[in-house]
Amino acid sequence: xxxxxxxxxxxxxxxxxxxxxxxxxxxxxxxxxxxxxxxxxxxxxxxxxxxxxxxxxxxxxxxxxxxxxxxxxxxxxxxxxxxxxxxxxxxxxxxxxxxxxxxxxxxxxxxxxxxxxxxxxxxxxxxxxxxxxxxxxxxxxxxxxxxxxxxxxxxxxxxxxxxxxxxxxxxxxxxxxxxxxxxxxxxxxxxxxxxxxxxxxxxxxxxxxxxxxxxxxxxxxxxxxxxxxxxxxxxxxxxxxxxxxxxxxxxxxxxxxxxxxxxxxxxxxxxxxxxxxxxxxxxxxxxxxxxxxxxxxxxxxxxxxxxxxxxxxxxxxxxxxxxxxxxxxxxxxxxxxxxxxxxxxxxxxxxxxxxxx
Numbered sequence: 001x002x003x004x005x006x007x008x009x010x011x012x013x014x015x016x017x018x019x020x021x022x023x024x025x026x027x028x029x030x031x032x033x034x035x036x037x038x039x040x041x042x043x044x045x046x047x048x049x050x051x052x053x054x055x056x057x058x059x060x061x062x063x064x065x066x067x068x069x070x071x072x073x074x075x076x077x078x079x080x081x082x083x084x085x086x087x088x089x090x091x092x093x094x095x096x097x098x099x100x101x102x103x104x105x106x107x108x109x110x111x112x113x114x115x116x117x118x119x120x121x122x123x124x125x126x127x128x129x130x131x132x133x134x135x136x137x138x139x140x141x142x143x144x145x146x147x148x149x150x151x152x153x154x155x156x157x158x159x160x161x162x163x164x165x166x167x168x169x170x171x172x173x174x175x176x177x178x179x180x181x182x183x184x185x186x187x188x189x190x191x192x193x194x195x196x197x198x199x200x201x202x203x204x205x206x207x208x209x210x211x212x213x214x215x216x217x218x219x220x221x222x223x224x225x226x227x228x229x230x231x232x233x234x235x236x237x238x239x240x241x242x243x244x245x246x247x248x249x250x251x252x253x254x255x256x257x258x259x260x261x262x263x264x265x266x267x268x269x270x271x272x273x274x275x276x277x278x279x280x281x282x283x284x285x286x287x288x289x290x291x292x293x294x295x296x297x298x299x300x301x302x303x304x305x306x307x308x309x310x311x312x313x314x315x316x317x318x319x320x321x322x323x324x325x326x327x328x329x330x331x332x333x334x335x336x337x338x339x340x341x342x343x344x345x346x347x348x349x350x351x352x353x354x355x356x357x
Contacts (some may be wrong), residue, residue, distance in 0.1 A: 021222055027351035031037055034127040034137075038290065042132060044121075044259035044271050046114045049133050053350035057306035058173070059136030064122050067157065068115030070102035072276035075116055077131035078141065085143035086163050092155040096163065100143030102276060109148025113279040118175045119143065120274030122301035123308070131290060132272060133206060135305025135350070136319045139312075142169055147176060148185030152177075157223070158164070158193035159273050165201045170311045172201055173304040174210040174229070175297035177221035178185045187335025195221040202228035207311060207320050209304040211296035212255070213246040218341070220246055220255060227254070230307075230321055234299040237269050239331040241342045245296050248344045255319055255327045255344025258302035262292030270294040306350045313354065327352035 033039060033051060045051060063083065070089075073082060090107035098104025103111045119141050124134035144162035146152045157176065164172050167221020172337040198208050212231040213221030226232035234245040235257050241247060244263055261270030267283035270292035275284075281294040303324065310320045328335040328346030336352070339345055 003160075024076055027075045034064065034133045035129050036126060036131055036133045037129070038287070041268065041272050044261075044298075044302065045073050045133060045135065047235070047237070047239065047259045048135070048306065048348050049351040050119040050193040050302075050305070051133070053354045054137060054352040055305070055311055057074050057309040057312050059123065059139035062136065062170045062308040062312045063142050063168050064136065064301075064304050065142040065175055066115055066119045066168035067146055067160040067164055067172055067224040067267050068176060069112035069116050069149075070100055070115050071103060071119045071141065071143035072113070072116045072274075073101045075120075075274050075276060077128070077274050077289065078119060078323045079115070079125065080240045081123055081125055081139075081141050083140050083142045083168070083215040085145070086160070086167070088159040089133055089145055089146040089148055089152060090108060092159040095159060097099045100145050102166070102322060103146065104145055105148065106286055107148055111295040112149040112299065113275040113291075114147070114149065114175070115143065115145065115322060116275050117273045117291070118173060118297060118301045121271060121298060122173060122305045124274055131274065136308040139305070142167065152176070158197035159195065161197035161201055165204050165206050165210065167205050169201075171207045171209065171304050172351055174208065174223060175295075175300045177211055177213045177224060184257070195226045196229050198223055198226045202317060204323070205317055207304075207307045207317050209300055211300045214244040214295050216244055216248055217246045220248050220253065229254065230324065231255045232296060232342070233257040233342075234294075234296045235343075235347055236260075236262040237354070239347060242294070245299075246292075247341055249338075250258045251339040252319065253344065255345045256326070257301060257343040259351040260296050260299035261292070262285040263294035267292045271306045273298070277300050303348055306353055307346055309350060309354050323353050323356045324348055327356050
């Protein structure tokens with residue numbers, strides 16, 4: 001069954017039929033901002049206080065699996081961060097049939113730059129004097145391709161999740177999701193492949209973070225609706241929930257918020273990250289290999305990056321969920337760990353998370 005779409009957008013252009021409107025550093029600290037030239041454009045890192053967390057944890061030794069549309073293995077700002085990956089587009093039952101590169105796979109669907117953008121947010125090479133900084137500067141990236149520009153299937157996504165779990169992932173990022181209403185199919189077992197794979201990852205101690213979706217709907221999309229995934233809502237630079245972002249419907253769900261961009265205003269109000277050379281859109285501003293996207297796809301790797309900061313401290317899955325929810329803040333209200341329909345338990349705070357008991 002075909003279901004998956006990436007959940008990020010290029011400016012004025014939806015990425016794909018099933019995508020939502022989606023070397024070790026050695027000591028980066030908040031006192032010494034990284035020398036990456038575009039760090040000043042990364043309002044998103046300041047919103048979650050990422051650089052203030054790096055004195056405590058940089059995610060060293062951790063692996064973030066980007067189960068997505070593949071990653072450009074030649075992107076300069078991801079060099080030294082990439083582990084050997086796998087591709088399942090067109091070969092869910094027999095794969096892998098590639099190495100996780102964004103152009104790999106056996107299907108005829110066009111390659112998408114979406115996964116490369118997601119990977120950069122989570123863990124771009126930081127302090128290398130090139131491009132951007134990543135949320136988890138010392139974490140490594142495991143590229144797993146399960147989507148093309150035309151989306152993917154439950155089976156392909158599930159295969160990617162299971163492979164990542166079996167090949168060293170500490171955190172799995174799912175910036176993808178199904179059309180509204182698919183939750184019912186998963187709950188009845190008719191399209192439960194991805195949900196079962198998330199349960200498998202959880203049982204093996206892997207943190208799974210998934211996008212809420214960009215459907216302007218009041219419910220986390222599938223597979224973010226899964227009880228063993230942390231669903232992520234998107235915020236804009238003003239810390240408002242982004243208009244396109246889905247949001248939780250009831251207390252008790254594992255839901256937090258993170259920067260995803262506005263999508264409807266200026267390019268600088270979206271999230272800048274890595275893309276394959278030549279795939280840049282109108283918002284790149286001449287920055288080869290970089291572009292601004294918006295979506296819950298972009299919000300999700302911020303949370304995955306902070307999760308890697310926590311797993312590097314030896315925290316288990318349940319602890320990571322507890323800490324991310326308990327230290328998240330609700331704008332204006334000034335509370336932490338308080339559930340609201342707009343933000344879930346609040347905007348994640350990397351500095352508070354790594355300092356939590």
